[in-house]
Amino acid sequence: MEKKNDKPKKEQRRRFIKGAFGIGGIMLGSPMLSFMSAPAAGAGRKQKEKLGIALVGLGNYSTNQLAPALQETKNCYLAGIVTGTPSKIDDWTKKYDIPQKNVYNYENFDEIANNDDIDIVYVVLPNAIHPEFVIRAAKAKKNVICEKPMATNVEDAQKMLDACNENGVRLAIGYRLHFEPFNKRVMEFGQQQVFGKVKSITANNSSDMTSNKPNIWRLDKELAGGGPLMDLGIYAVQGAVYTMGKPPVAVTAAYGEVTKPLYFHDVEQSIHWELEFEDGVKAQSNSSYAEEQNELSAEAENGWWKLSPAYAYEGKKGETSEGKMDYPNIYEQVKQMDSQAASFRKNEKSIVPGEMGVRDMKILMAIYESADAGGKRVEIQY
Incomplete structure (x- = not known):
């Protein structure tokens, strides 16, 4: 890249x-x-x-x-x-x-x-x-x-x-996703150790962009900053972080093979990474513009859970080792903007503040740094 x-x-x-x-x-x-x-x-x-x-x-x-x-x-x-x-x-x-x-x-x-x-x-x-x-x-x-x-x-x-x-x-x-019930429940599973301590996480988010014309802005590095990582992969990064309730300390990453160079001569076609948390938990992730994936799952000491699809606007489904997750699919943008407007009116920090955005940019840039260096382990500085 x-x-x-x-x-x-x-x-x-x-x-x-x-x-x-x-x-x-x-x-x-x-x-x-x-x-x-x-x-x-x-x-x-x-x-x-x-x-x-x-x-x-x-x-x-x-x-x-x-x-x-x-x-x-x-x-x-x-x-x-x-x-x-x-x-x-x-x-x-x-x-x-x-x-x-x-x-x-x-x-x-x-x-x-x-x-x-x-x-x-x-x-x-x-x-x-x-x-x-x-x-x-x-x-x-x-x-x-x-x-x-x-x-x-x-x-x-x-x-x-x-x-x-x-x-x-x-x-x-x-x-x-911080405002919708399936992902909020995943935050509780991980952070409150409902099934014991988290042992491992899988977070993948991909979508096939090759049915579009190759001149869309998301395939232009100058405008997008990168490929699927900057669009879809950030959901997977977020999913791992809010499962744990804390940011990762290091990452290793690698670019996937380019099979459609007409589309992916400027940005990556796919990228794989592993986030490492301070207690040894690792989150495996993949993001691609040439396949379909939509999953956030975790294994814990006493059980497991999985959302699939996890990041889509609607149609989310989830299950755990104890059965299906029964929550409504809501109009997430309504809840999101209502909540953000309420925090602004009170002059309170949003639950997804600018500081969180800066933190995530540090993680994304560390992923690229590792991939650019051929998979070198990169410690993330906050």
């Missing part, structure tokens, strides 16, 4: 704006996209029944998961949008009754500071673009939710967290 791309962030942003969303020759500063925002009339944030969320980036996840979820949330609602694609604006404003003053583009985004309708900015952009907009949102004095992974390197992740702290706003990461 090639070393991390060091091109300037401006070049990354230019490619994202002009390429990933097909804006072509339309200038972001043009009148077509310049919607000025004015302070909303009425009461301040503390008197609101619901906090207003602005979605930054209107791709698949915002369109098919977050925006519909915000129609069911109790503590927050879809107040605004930020997009670089003019053709999407009419559909979104009509469908969700969003006033024009709450519509922004990537150039006039900073004006969101003057808009009292918007309390939370949810950054749903390619990974390399997260730092810019989290930092700009923080400077605009808006609380922030950032999709995972937090960034493409540890340094940017720390800058994002620092910016939020310096500006007195809260930062949460979009780790939805």
Whole structure:
């Protein structure tokens, strides 16, 4: 695998704006996209029944998961949008009754500071673009939710967290599985030693991306920061960590064989790793963009458990050595955003705070470091 791309962030942003969303020759500063925002009339944030969320980036996840979820949330609602694609604006404003003053583009985004309708900015952009907009949102004095992974390197992740702290706003990461019953129960199994001490963990998350066109942004290292590890593998890392309730101390990793070079000439096709915890427990994981896997399981002293699928939006199933896990499949993004909005309103740290995102970036980078070094054991520094 090639070393991390060091091109300037401006070049990354230019490619994202002009390429990933097909804006072509339309200038972001043009009148077509310049919607000025004015302070909303009425009461301040503390008197609101619901906090207003602005979605930054209107791709698949915002369109098919977050925006519909915000129609069911109790503590927050879809107040605004930020997009670089003019053709999407009419559909979104009509469908969700969003006033024009709450519509922004990537150039006039900073004006969101003057808009009292918007309390939370949810950054749903390619990974390399997260730092810019989290930092700009923080400077605009808006609380922030950032999709995972937090960034493409540890340094940017720390800058994002620092910016939020310096500006007195809260930062949460979009780790939805911390809010749903199957994975919450797995946390209890491991951390409360329901079946005794954990002996080993298996956490795999893969999805075949080769049915898509090979030019999607997730296969572009400059935008994604890497391949399946940065998209799907982070769920497996998270699963192992929240099973144990503590971070790993070391990792060994290796890249898998590239069998489809048309797709995987820039990012890894697959990657395997073993996380080592301080008490000797090891978690075996695999993540690939060329196969299907979705599992989180563990062996303990007095039993076992398994979720499969473990990370999907719906259809989760689980069983233990004592029988099936009987929990409802919920609309996870509703629970996630309601909980995060509640913590923001109280000015409390989210259960998935920016610090967790920084920690996970350190783990991801250690996995790549080990794989780049041919499987060398790498101790993880926090």
